[in-house]
Amino acid sequence: MTTTSNNRLANKVIMITGAGRGIGAEAARLFAGQGASVVLAARTEAQLIAVRDEIAASGGEAAYFAADLSQASSVERAVRFTVERYGRLDGAFNNAGIAINVASLIDEQEEDFDVIQSVNYKGVWLCMKAQIKAILETAGSGSIVNTSSVGSLKGNPGLGAYGAAKRAVNSLTQTAAVEYGPSGIRVNAIAPGTTMTDMIQQWVSINPEIIEQISGKTPLRRAAEPIEIAQAASWLLSDESSFVTGVVLPVDGGLSA
Numbered sequence: 001m002t003t004t005s006n007n008r009l010a011n012k013v014i015m016i017t018g019a020g021r022g023i024g025a026e027a028a029r030l031f032a033g034q035g036a037s038v039v040l041a042a043r044t045e046a047q048l049i050a051v052r053d054e055i056a057a058s059g060g061e062a063a064y065f066a067a068d069l070s071q072a073s074s075v076e077r078a079v080r081f082t083v084e085r086y087g088r089l090d091g092a093f094n095n096a097g098i099a100i101n102v103a104s105l106i107d108e109q110e111e112d113f114d115v116i117q118s119v120n121y122k123g124v125w126l127c128m129k130a131q132i133k134a135i136l137e138t139a140g141s142g143s144i145v146n147t148s149s150v151g152s153l154k155g156n157p158g159l160g161a162y163g164a165a166k167r168a169v170n171s172l173t174q175t176a177a178v179e180y181g182p183s184g185i186r187v188n189a190i191a192p193g194t195t196m197t198d199m200i201q202q203w204v205s206i207n208p209e210i211i212e213q214i215s216g217k218t219p220l221r222r223a224a225e226p227i228e229i230a231q232a233a234s235w236l237l238s239d240e241s242s243f244v245t246g247v248v249l250p251v252d253g254g255l256s257a
């Protein structure tokens with residue numbers, strides 16, 4: 001488990017989507033190390049069990065619920081499980097996402113477009129719908145962080161539908177922040193740049209130079225490790241960011257600057 005001296009998430013119950021690997025798994029380890037009880041959601045049960053067991057072995061508190069976040073009933077069951085298991089919901093890191101089949105707009109397949117929207121865009125909406133209700137009914141106030149992408153901030157050649165879905169996430173984030181701020185729920189997004197996970201590897205298999213190419217345009221001249229993205233999410237979920245809401249925070253080494 002990733003531990004820090006910071007206990008900033010102590011006593012919070014946090015749902016993390018896409019927690020089986022990559023950024024979400026690293027966030028689960030970090031948040032648990034910072035005192036949160038975490039509920040891990042994704043489709044691949046074996047990966048969720050592995051992360052849950054790793055956190056438990058390090059003395060952290062974690063449970064998992066296998067869910068397809070593009071399906072409303074699956075999302076609702078995952079949120080209900082969280083509340084039944086821990087009695088409340090204080091926050092969520094809506095991080096699950098897919099990036100498939102790099103292609104220019106005219107070559108992008110309609111079925112790929114639809115599946116990207118169903119997970120990256122509709123999935124975040126479904127999650128917030130269920131989570132905001134659960135937070136209001138239990139903890140009363142809380143914090144939600146959605147994972148967008150640096151690709152949402154301008155044109156996104158090769159992943160047009162993905163960039164559009166992530167820009168929709170930015171819009172949903174700001175709308176939720178405005179609608180639920182008066183109720184004490186903060187809603188923010190993080191927009192990661194290139195991050196060393198399985199997701200980026202599919203791009204590397206098409207273009208082995210892609211990480212060097214993007215790093216060359218990135219002021220910090222490198223890709224991120226998943227922990228660097230998780231740390232930004234942790235801060236936004238914590239009370240340390242208590243006056244921050246409606247923000248889309250680039251965590252991109254300066255790529256969008």
Ligand SMILES: NC(=O)c1ccc[n+]([C@@H]2O[C@H](COP(=O)([O-])OP(=O)(O)OC[C@H]3O[C@@H](n4cnc5c(N)ncnc54)[C@H](OP(=O)(O)O)[C@@H]3O)[C@@H](O)[C@H]2O)c1
Pocket residue numbers: 017018019020021022023024041042043044045047067068069070095096097098099119147148149150151191192193194195196197198199200
């Ligand atoms: N890596 C990057 O460079 C980068 C850059 C910008 C933004 N991001 C964003 O960061 C987030 C995490 O990406 P990552 O790099 O950690 O990717 P990853 O390693 O591929 O992990 C993605 C996670 O999302 C889950 N997921 C995908 N579809 C799902 C569905 N329908 N229902 C439930 N869970 C689903 C996956 O689990 P299952 O497949 O088991 O369901 C997995 O746990 C994504 O939103 C991604 O768009 C990544």
